Amino acid sequence: MSRPPGRKQENNKISRELFVLTYGALVAQLCKDYEKDEDVNTCLERMGYGIGVRLIDDFLARSAVKKCHSYSQTADMIAQVAFKMYLGVTPSVSCSSAAGNEFSLILDKNPLVDFVEELPAERASLCYCNLLCGVIRGALEMVHLAAEVTFLQDRLKGDAVTEIGITFLRKPEERKHKR
């Protein structure tokens, strides 16, 4: 939704409303296509994955970031650079395991739910923004980091905050190439 400064700003920012309404239409269509919440969630995650494996190239090209040397750096990168670049928000990051491979992103603001007040009663288990989990998972996979990404808490479901959990699945020592 935005470009780094120093480049022509106008042409590559999508209208926020168009983006948010389109996402809503996508979720609504999936709800028509699938009866079960779990199926919609899976579909959203899979679509997100397809986006993530390509988005990473755009991210790396535009952000010109240096290689991350730890899971913690990676999580920070996702929250502070990627989320900012594509959604204009910066979730706060915290490490939630002693092992150093589990992280939690708290989304204070989330443009995707701009027009969503609450989930319909019959869709109580819907992970409305599950696409984001797939995007993160797909992008990480392309930089050789396997991860599980899920919504741990969701304000739309009545939780206090919206929290995305990222669990990196392999310890750094197990990686073949150490730089």
Next chain:
Amino acid sequence: AAEQGEGENGRCTTKLESMGFRVGQGLIERFTKDTARFKDELDIMKFICKDFWTTVFKKQIDNLRTNHQGIYVLQDNKFRLLTQMSAGKQYLEHAPKYLAFTCGLIRGGLSNLGIKSIVTAEVSSMPACKFQVMIQKI
């Protein structure tokens, strides 16, 4: 099997079109909250070609033609959803999938402005395309 494929394709484009319709309705609602009433049908179509297209695609429609009897042809010479694809014939058959949502967008926008229409699109050479709007007199 080819027919099945076509049926599937047709269902997909129908779904995309109806998604576009919903979004078009929502967008127009937000755009025109504070604008004055439109003079006539042509005024509305010009709005679609200029303001609406600019908000959505960051550019205006390049050419608007009409027979003044309810048919409008909107030409975009560099349609933003097609510019990332090879300009030759290679992906021409897939272009309709990338146009369906936008057809719905136009139809939905017009619908909320009180105009019932049928919107179709065609690509003769990438990335140029034409959207044909047929106003339905109720």
